[in-house]
Amino acid sequence: MPRKKATIKDIAAAAGVTATSVSNALNNRPGLSKKTRKVIIDIANELGYQPDLVARSLIKRKSQTIGLLINNTKDPFFSVLVEDIERAARQHGYAVIICNVNNEPELEKKYINMLMGKRVDGIIISSVNHKASHIRDLVEDEFPFVLVNRRVYDPGMQDRINTVVLNNFEAAYQAIRHFYRLGHDRIAILKGYHEASTMIERTQGAINALQDHGLSADPDMIIECRFSDEETRRAIEALMSRDEPPTAIFAEDDTIALSAREALLARGVRIPEDVALLGFDNIRLTGLTGIDLSSIWEKREAMAEVSVDLLMDTIDCVDNGEPFQARQIVLETELVVRKSCGFFRTGYVR
Amino acid sequence: MPRKKATIKDIAAAAGVTATSVSNALNNRPGLSKKTRKVIIDIANELGYQPDLVARSLIKRKSQTIGLLINNTKDPFFSVLVEDIERAARQHGYAVIICNVNNEPELEKKYINMLMGKRVDGIIISSVNHKASHIRDLVEDEFPFVLVNRRVYDPGMQDRINTVVLNNFEAAYQAIRHFYRLGHDRIAILKGYHEASTMIERTQGAINALQDHGLSADPDMIIECRFSDEETRRAIEALMSRDEPPTAIFAEDDTIALSAREALLARGVRIPEDVALLGFDNIRLTGLTGIDLSSIWEKREAMAEVSVDLLMDTIDCVDNGEPFQARQIVLETELVVRKSCGFFRTGYVR
DNA sequence: CCAAAAAGCTTTAACGTTAAAGCATGGTCG
DNA sequence: CGACCATGCTTTAACGTTAAAGCTTTTTGG
Numbered sequence: 179m180p181r182k183k184a185t186i187k188d189i190a191a192a193a194g195v196t197a198t199s200v201s202n203a204l205n206n207r208p209g210l211s212k213k214t215r216k217v218i219i220d221i222a223n224e225l226g227y228q229p230d231l232v233a234r235s236l237i238k239r240k241s242q243t244i245g246l247l248i249n250n251t252k253d254p255f256f257s258v259l260v261e262d263i264e265r266a267a268r269q270h271g272y273a274v275i276i277c278n279v280n281n282e283p284e285l286e287k288k289y290i291n292m293l294m295g296k297r298v299d300g301i302i303i304s305s306v307n308h309k310a311s312h313i314r315d316l317v318e319d320e321f322p323f324v325l326v327n328r329r330v331y332d333p334g335m336q337d338r339i340n341t342v343v344l345n346n347f348e349a350a351y352q353a354i355r356h357f358y359r360l361g362h363d364r365i366a367i368l369k370g371y372h373e374a375s376t377m378i379e380r381t382q383g384a385i386n387a388l389q390d391h392g393l394s395a396d397p398d399m400i401i402e403c404r405f406s407d408e409e410t411r412r413a414i415e416a417l418m419s420r421d422e423p424p425t426a427i428f429a430e431d432d433t434i435a436l437s438a439r440e441a442l443l444a445r446g447v448r449i450p451e452d453v454a455l456l457g458f459d460n461i462r463l464t465g466l467t468g469i470d471l472s473s474i475w476e477k478r479e480a481m482a483e484v485s486v487d488l489l490m491d492t493i494d495c496v497d498n499g500e501p502f503q504a505r506q507i508v509l510e511t512e513l514v515v516r517k518s519c520g521f522f523r524t525g526y527v528r
Numbered sequence: 529m530p531r532k533k534a535t536i537k538d539i540a541a542a543a544g545v546t547a548t549s550v551s552n553a554l555n556n557r558p559g560l561s562k563k564t565r566k567v568i569i570d571i572a573n574e575l576g577y578q579p580d581l582v583a584r585s586l587i588k589r590k591s592q593t594i595g596l597l598i599n600n601t602k603d604p605f606f607s608v609l610v611e612d613i614e615r616a617a618r619q620h621g622y623a624v625i626i627c628n629v630n631n632e633p634e635l636e637k638k639y640i641n642m643l644m645g646k647r648v649d650g651i652i653i654s655s656v657n658h659k660a661s662h663i664r665d666l667v668e669d670e671f672p673f674v675l676v677n678r679r680v681y682d683p684g685m686q687d688r689i690n691t692v693v694l695n696n697f698e699a700a701y702q703a704i705r706h707f708y709r710l711g712h713d714r715i716a717i718l719k720g721y722h723e724a725s726t727m728i729e730r731t732q733g734a735i736n737a738l739q740d741h742g743l744s745a746d747p748d749m750i751i752e753c754r755f756s757d758e759e760t761r762r763a764i765e766a767l768m769s770r771d772e773p774p775t776a777i778f779a780e781d782d783t784i785a786l787s788a789r790e791a792l793l794a795r796g797v798r799i800p801e802d803v804a805l806l807g808f809d810n811i812r813l814t815g816l817t818g819i820d821l822s823s824i825w826e827k828r829e830a831m832a833e834v835s836v837d838l839l840m841d842t843i844d845c846v847d848n849g850e851p852f853q854a855r856q857i858v859l860e861t862e863l864v865v866r867k868s869c870g871f872f873r874t875g876y877v878r
Numbered sequence: 879c880c881a882a883a884a885a886g887c888t889t890t891a892a893c894g895t896t897a898a899a900g901c902a903t904g905g906t907c908g
Numbered sequence: 909c910g911a912c913c914a915t916g917c918t919t920t921a922a923c924g925t926t927a928a929a930g931c932t933t934t935t936t937g938g
Binding site: 535536537547548551552555557579580581582583584585586587588 | 923924925926927
């Protein structure tokens with residue numbers, strides 16, 4: 179049978195004092211003689227006392243736990259984020275409940291309910307659909323949360339929501355400009371999941387760049403590839419069987435870029451000789467020899483830390499009853515040029 | 529100000545009944561008229577009632593939460609495991625607290641204490657050092673837990689611990705045999721973190737295979753590469769500057785294999801023409817064109833599901849006061865042959 | 879038609895902790 | 909020397925839920 183855990187009452191009985199005194203002793207609160215304090219602490223150690231954090235949570239109305247909603251842990255982008263967020267949270271004394279939402283809004287809602295039920299002190303959300311209505315409830319409740327790598331476009335709501343995002347528009351703009359300078363004029367865009375603000379902004383930045391440089395933004399060259407390899411493969415088929423296939427492809431994340439790469443290579447298309455390729459996120463394997471995928475690099479560790487710090491600040495404010503002004507933080511990115519976009523072949527021509 | 533959440537008492541007051549009745553109504557327990565039940569449920573909905581799971585945990589002594597200890601989420605092997613475990617746990621109605629241990633035994637201990645304090649119902653551990661003493665405490669407490677992809681060698685303790693592991697010995701044995709059949713006789717082994725049972729067993733299997741096939745198991749050709757790229761790079765330097773460098777390298781996980789690959793290519797060593805390479809885990813990117821890393825495949829999803837099922841069984845037994853016989857589950861693996869180990873070049877010669 | 883059973887509710891206590899208020903004891907100070 | 913204060917503890921109540929036992933009222937059945 180599992181050994182019954184010692185409680186504060188057991189210690190109190192053994193020490194001949196009350197539970198309150200034990201609580202005060204173990205938490206270094208004043209009002210006890212040194213002697214009594216020592217007796218209590220010794221007994222606690224002897225009994226292997228571990229405080230019941232559930233009971234403490236109940237009365238303190240603080241669980242020292244946060245929720246983390248992400249689409250899926252296995253995606254290399256998110257797996258790094260999860261690790262960094264968990265580390266940062268731990269350093270602040272918080273545990274993290276992980277929730278894989280898998281792009282299912284209903285599941286996201288359920289997770290949020292569960293987290294609220296567990297009385298988490300805050301939530302970090304990196305999974306949200308840009309029109310998610312349940313986010314509005316969190317705002318109305320003034321519940322502490324931070325959106326990471328996601329934004330919500332609800333007007334009048336935006337500035338009441340903490341967000342930590344990349345300058346996606348600018349990053350995508352630069353990607354396209356890079357292609358332009360290399361002399362490309364038939365550029366295709368493989369869009370990510372278009373319910374995510376991140377992807378919407380990347381598309382917008384890319385399209386603006388095309389237009390600003392006098393290139394056509396042919397809708398048929400802008401194809402959404404959501405989650406599957408398969409969808410990307412079909413997009414590549416469609417693109418490459420055109421009369422005038424693209425000479426450059428911008429994929430809105432590295433996972434899509436890699437799927438595209440496989441599909442291209444399978445067709446015998448050479449990268450970058452026939453088609454230049456550029457991804458987004460600079461996940462670890464983009465740098466492997468033989469992959470050499472150009473990509474857009476973001477400080478993911480900073481992203482995690484900033485998000486956690488922001489959440490902690492928000493929680494502190496709410497705890498102290500102070501008003502909190504939500505913040506919107508935008509992190510800059512950097513284009514990492516590798517062989518896949520052909521820099522080494524031609525250099526800038528304009 | 530955050531909206532105060534409605535409690536069972538608020539509903540009770542509004543419905544003119546007691547808290548017990550509300551609790552019974554909301555949890556479909558018998559002993560209430562249909563009418564009262566409806567009144568209560570309607571009011572609960574109206575007030576947006578969400579049960580306080582902390583309070584419920586306290587009295588039920590069940591948190592519907594499990595802990596998950598892994599080394600680091602960013603490792604592709606673990607990130608998939610985390611996702612699959614979380615999914616399986618959710619389907620059983622459990623939330624998951626994630627803990628990145630990063631090979632720090634002290635941190636592991638702290639995490640376990642925290643999880644016990646939070647009164648999790650069970651723990652899945654994939655991070656443990658094979659001599660971890662804190663695991664013994666869990667066993668003594670008869671606390672429900674499962675070791676995944678890890679084993680503890682403490683005699684008399686082994687059969688009291690749930691484990692879900694691969695047949696690492698056999699898998700490594702097959703890897704070396706494959707090299708042997710391809711005609712290799714100078715085979716190097718890049719060991720993983722040697723505190724992990726997984727790696728110990730892989731090394732043992734590999735060495736046994738070398739010996740069984742009359743090949744030398746030169747200690748200088750068996751090098752530990754722990755966590756860093758750097759260490760692997762140095763190992764490759766050492767191996768390739770030998771008078772008789774290896775013609776084949778078995779890396780005990782894919783992360784090491786990929787680091788080795790980079791180091792080899794940087795030296796101008798061709799794979800597999802000059803050196804054959806074989807990894808372990810068959811992480812997603814091993815299959816990318818241009819990487820084509822041979823590896824050993826395990827059913828990771830099954831691993832996750834089996835682990836969660838085993839934990840659930842254990843928890844149920846303890847809940848019902850039934851005796852539980854710990855189980856040791858061994859999953860078989862499969863060698864996935866790709867270009868990196870030269871199959872396509874020579875075929876079996878013996 | 880009355881005893882027994884069932885239905886439908888309430889009361890009480892508990893889970894383990896902490897906050898706030900209360901109460902002796904002994905010491906200090908004007 | 910009596911009012912006042914600090915020290916060191918205890919008492920009480922609370923957090924939100926549930927389990928067990930208790931108490932009416934209604935229903936059932938012999």
